[in-house]
Amino acid sequence: MSKKKKKYYTVWKGHHPGIFETWDDCKAQIKNFEGAQYKSFTTFEAAKKALKGNYKDYIGKSKTYQSDLSESQLKKIGKPNYNSISVDAASSGNPGKMEYRGVDTKTKKQLFIQGPFEEGTNNIGEFLALVHGLAFLKKQNSDRIMYTDSRTAMSWVNKKTCNTKLKRNEKNKPVFDLVDRAIKWLETNNYKTTIVKWETKAWGEIPADFGRK
Secondary structure, X not given: OOOOOOOEEEEEEOOOOEEEOOHHHHHHHHOOOOOOEEEEEOOHHHHHHHHHOOHHHOOOOOOOOOOOOOHHHHXXXXXXXXXXXXXXXXXXXXXXXXXXXXXXXXXXXXXXXXEEEEEEOHHHHHHHHHHHHHHHHHHOOOOOEEEEOOHHHHHHHHHOOOOOOOOOOOOOHHHHHHHHHXXXXXXXXXXXXXXXXXXXXXXXXXXXXXXXX
């Protein structure tokens, strides 16, 4: 059995900014901290360098991915279509602080970002990211496809619903306001964008990934 690789967590914004050696220690710094900024690194040196830099220069950037799939499996899946955008969500806790964003698949240039919201779930974030992406591409009259790594969110968009078990309350009202708007948009708009499942096992993390854990 291979030993789990050690990670170092850089916290730019939190109760106590710095570098932490466990996810639990990192989580303690970001829990209930509005606008927390953090990411994991594989070496202390990389985490230290990142701490001196800007958070926005590091989110979504990861090392070259080596797939465990066979050559024939990779050939069958093929390469990503770079005439596309990619969306993803991140939540610290489920429910917990949640945010989502969309990027250009090839360049990873950020096209939109929302959050962090005080309370949401990863699935809700993935759903909102998809609908935001659909509206974004329609407004641009773009023929690009859109990648997501969430089958659940794809299903919700197809059904024009957000089938979350999260109960509405004052804390998550801003998120549910967006959910209601997203459902209304799906019910009242036609779109030509094709939503495609990102093949994580073949291509690595989706380009819009926040690179947190």
